[in-house]
Amino acid sequence: MDLLRFATAGSVDDGKSTLIGRLLYDSKSIFTDQLEAIERTSVNMGAEYTELALLTDGLRAEREQGITIDVAYRYFATPARKFIIADTPGHIQYTRNMVTGASTADLAIVLVDARKGLLEQSRRHSFLVSLLRVPHLVLAINKMDLVGWSQDVFEEIRQDFMEFAAKLEISDLTVIPVSALEGDNVVNRSENMPWYHGTSLLHHLENVYVGSDRNLVDGRFPVQYVIRPHSNDFHDYRGYAGKIAGGVMKVGDDVVVLPSGLPSKISAIEYGGKEITEAFAPMSVTVRLEDDIDISRGDMICRPNNQPQVTQDIDAMVAWMSEEPLRPGQKLVIKHTTRRTRTLVKELHYELNVNTLHRDEEATELKLNRIGRIKLRTTTPLLADTYGRNRETGGFVLIDERTYRTVGAGMII
Incomplete structure (x- = not known):
């Protein structure tokens, strides 16, 4: 069954956790004992209704303050598709958590409170979704019940966001009016907004097409593990295990191993204990080659005429995640695909103001939750796009x- 990973984002109190709770509740994806537990907790908190946000807000501090701190992952399925949800925090001090949750998402839902319109954090998260190249974006205008189900309010917020989104790289945008508390347009179509002719949120999630989001052109296979069984039955066996990062691999394909540049052909592909004739991103497989080549973790198998850049100089945007600021001259460890090496921060070109999109070229350091453009020099070459x-x-993490x-998540420019 097809799998969709999606993340929620937006400002504080826009209803992200409540929306996910409603999605799970109305799609009958929670167990009876879970429902009974949050009903008891809701009563103890003095709430007048069942706090569906408690389905994702699991930390005690989250429940006491009514906010999301950690990234909560939830799993559910409908007859049409399987889902992995990342419920990310809205507070500015947890921007790094939001980056973590959205980095692997196929789709992001940015919530906006219909009473407040677009806020600074709504714009910040929308920019981060664009920066992280999340292919699909849903703007969910929430709490429509508190503005009398007004079409004028919906259209005004929609227009404001469209003007802001024009500055960003967003390839697919859908705008849906919802009430997470009442359940309107979450799983079922709302009868309170007859002027809205689009689909419900769940229907959109079930049907959004993600097949073309994968890079199936550039063959990329970072080697994670070399398999050499110590058995007489498999004396000559040598397999290379890993996750296909791009493209399609077929038995008989000509390939080249980087960084050595040695050529070979694919003799077999194994998946789930069985041999198959072809595999594609993002499948995790074992590849065997016709030639006995010295290959180790961090090497990459790709096509002879379609190779990544082999470089030690990296120009990148980085989201900084540490209390200690990033400064030029700093030495760190960079983790890129399956390769890990040391790196030096050579330059901080500028800090980017995610609210105005202006560049501060006078910046001398990058503080927690800030985003900037940097130049790195690695001790060994990276195989990068x-x-x-x-x-x-094209993505990497920086490690103290x-x-x-x-301490940082980067995107290679």
């Missing part, structure tokens, strides 16, 4: 080599 071309081979904490 631009992020716009391939999110797998003292604490082993992830």
